[in-house]
Amino acid sequence: MSERAALRLAGFVPFRLNRLAVAVSEYLAVIYRDRFALEIPEWRVIATVGAAHGRTAQQVAASTRMHKTRVSRALLQLRRRGLIERRTSRRDRRELPLRLTPAGRRLYARLVPLVLERERTLLACLERPEQRALLAALARLEEFLGLTEADSGC
Amino acid sequence: MSERAALRLAGFVPFRLNRLAVAVSEYLAVIYRDRFALEIPEWRVIATVGAAHGRTAQQVAASTRMHKTRVSRALLQLRRRGLIERRTSRRDRRELPLRLTPAGRRLYARLVPLVLERERTLLACLERPEQRALLAALARLEEFLGLTEADSGC
DNA sequence: CGGCAACGGTTGCACGTGCAACCGTCTGGA
DNA sequence: TCCAGACGGTTGCACGTGCAACCGTTGCCG
Numbered sequence: 001m002s003e004r005a006a007l008r009l010a011g012f013v014p015f016r017l018n019r020l021a022v023a024v025s026e027y028l029a030v031i032y033r034d035r036f037a038l039e040i041p042e043w044r045v046i047a048t049v050g051a052a053h054g055r056t057a058q059q060v061a062a063s064t065r066m067h068k069t070r071v072s073r074a075l076l077q078l079r080r081r082g083l084i085e086r087r088t089s090r091r092d093r094r095e096l097p098l099r100l101t102p103a104g105r106r107l108y109a110r111l112v113p114l115v116l117e118r119e120r121t122l123l124a125c126l127e128r129p130e131q132r133a134l135l136a137a138l139a140r141l142e143e144f145l146g147l148t149e150a151d152s153g154c
Numbered sequence: 155m156s157e158r159a160a161l162r163l164a165g166f167v168p169f170r171l172n173r174l175a176v177a178v179s180e181y182l183a184v185i186y187r188d189r190f191a192l193e194i195p196e197w198r199v200i201a202t203v204g205a206a207h208g209r210t211a212q213q214v215a216a217s218t219r220m221h222k223t224r225v226s227r228a229l230l231q232l233r234r235r236g237l238i239e240r241r242t243s244r245r246d247r248r249e250l251p252l253r254l255t256p257a258g259r260r261l262y263a264r265l266v267p268l269v270l271e272r273e274r275t276l277l278a279c280l281e282r283p284e285q286r287a288l289l290a291a292l293a294r295l296e297e298f299l300g301l302t303e304a305d306s307g308c
Numbered sequence: 309c310g311g312c313a314a315c316g317g318t319t320g321c322a323c324g325t326g327c328a329a330c331c332g333t334c335t336g337g338a
Numbered sequence: 339t340c341c342a343g344a345c346g347g348t349t350g351c352a353c354g355t356g357c358a359a360c361c362g363t364t365g366c367c368g
Contacts, residue, residue: 007266009201013273014178016292019219021175023299024168047163065173094316094363112161119167125298126291133287137280138170144279145177248333248346
């Protein structure tokens with residue numbers, strides 16, 4: 001069977017990265033979806049606003065690299081569930097600074113440790129030097145692909 | 155602002171992996187989407203069948219880890235475009251072995267080198283030992299998440 | 309002071325996807 | 339021989355998402 005330039009998909013790094021990211025998401029979803037009924041966009045918004053109150057939807061979109069409509073719809077859900085509220089800024093009535101409600105803060109406080117624990121468990125399959133190497137490679141690739149300035153507006 | 159257990163999303167590995175995978179996909183899409191009008195599922199099917207003729211949709215789904223409906227719809231497109239054909243197996247008329255048509259083979263022969271070149275360019279931002287470390291870490295994580303036996307049916 | 313472009317945020321639409329139900333085919337056991 | 343269950347593959351449906359157009363607000367420039 002005349003394949004000159006063949007390609008094994010299972011050894012192809014972009015494919016492997018994609019597959020790994022999906023599996024890791026699924027691995028985490030056990031926490032935020034099954035136990036807290038949050039989807040990925042909602043979880044990201046909670047995490048972002050929880051770490052820095054007063055951010056606007058725009059800023060959340062920039063630092064999470066989500067499309068602004070995705071943020072908008074996640075916010076709709078979160079406001080319906082009483083986890084996030086927004087005040088109208090006095091300076092500029094277009095932008096709507098976001099903050100966790102007391103209920104949102106409670107959820108955040110319970111959720112974050114579980115998620116961090118899950119990350120630790122995942123990375124525990126690597127030796128210490130391997131971990132560092134992975135993080136370094138990630139940083140390099142992010143820089144190469146122009147992903148680094150994402151969180152500038154912190 | 156009383157955050158005890160705060161979480162920086164930008165430093166959170168699952169988030170970074172997801173974002174990286176999206177960016178890498180976009181980086182590759184320049185080739186298979188813009189120049190060959192293939193979407194990711196179609197490209198994966200082409201790659202899989204191109205490397206091993208006679209595979210069934212089922213086997214393609216297993217080795218690419220795509221949902222079988224996704225494979226089914228990708229195949230519909232590829233058959234419409236005359237890139238893939240299928241014969242009815244004599245032994246079992248349920249399964250439909252797939253093969254590239256001559257046109258499909260020509261496309262495969264042009265596409266694969268470009269995609270491999272793109273992968274090389276991407277990884278070239280890493281030093282040789284960094285590359286090896288990344289691949290090793292990927293393999294460990296894949297094993298931990300039960301992703302390794304995916305390509306068993308080769 | 310007035311108009312217009314730019315901005316923050318939302319919404320209608322089209323589309324890809326996962327799920328579950330389905331169709332035709334095969335197989336093993338009664 | 340026949341029937342029930344498993345299998346390969348397809349399809350109706352609901353849903354999340356990106357895109358483009360939109361609404362209200364702001365600020366710049368004439």
